[in-house]
Amino acid sequence: MKSKNSFDSKLESEHYIDLQIFIHRNELVVKSNLKEIEEQLFAIGDDIINYTNEDKAFYAEAMINIITKAVKMIQSGLTPIQPKPVLPKIKKPKKDRFAEIQARLDRLELENMQLKAEIVELRAENAQLKAENAQLKAEIVQLKVRLSKYEQV
Structure with a gap:
């Protein structure tokens, strides 16, 4: 069994759940208009302004990877991963x-x-x-x- 690298481990974190829901909600947008998905990415970007630089970098990398995978899945007729029903809050240290x-x-x-x-x-x-x-x-x-x-x- 292969060991997961740190990025794959992080993808299972709460950040990844946010992005899975984003992909699921925008499945039709990806099919019809990539410009709208770009606007959605900027909207998510506004939400992470107060995150640390490390979190921002992770978020950006994860968004690019997940959007790319989702577009490929949709183009091939597959459905993106279904999100978990409850989205945990990201706790930032006070x-x-x-x-x-x-x-x-x-x-x-x-x-x-x-x-x-x-x-x-x-x-x-x-x-x-x-x-x-x-x-x-x-x-x-x-x-x-x-x-x-x-x-x-």
């Missing part, structure tokens, strides 16, 4: 909004403390430069005084 906000607040507080430390360093550097400036001005005054003494002589 995000802990408070934890996200707290983490962001912590990052902002850390950044704020770093900026305050940088301000203190810049103020110290500014004070040092002002002291050097005052010292240079004092030297200039001394040199002017010495120059004026030489000019008087």
Whole structure:
């Protein structure tokens, strides 16, 4: 007996059930107008906007494979797989909004403390430069005084 690869295993998941129902409902659409089935795919795409990227990629791959198989089955006169009567909900993990906000607040507080430390360093550097400036001005005054003494002589 062959072992199933991960994609085949996923096809048996609740995602696949959604797509089986989609194919079943659109059997006649596939026969008559492929443009309508494209619109239906976009409608399903709108429903999965909030899924993770991995789920979106899986959904896209599964839709392409299942639509292709359904078209081939319908063209050959076979009927697509019948859906199960009850469609389970896809449970997405709830995000802990408070934890996200707290983490962001912590990052902002850390950044704020770093900026305050940088301000203190810049103020110290500014004070040092002002002291050097005052010292240079004092030297200039001394040199002017010495120059004026030489000019008087």
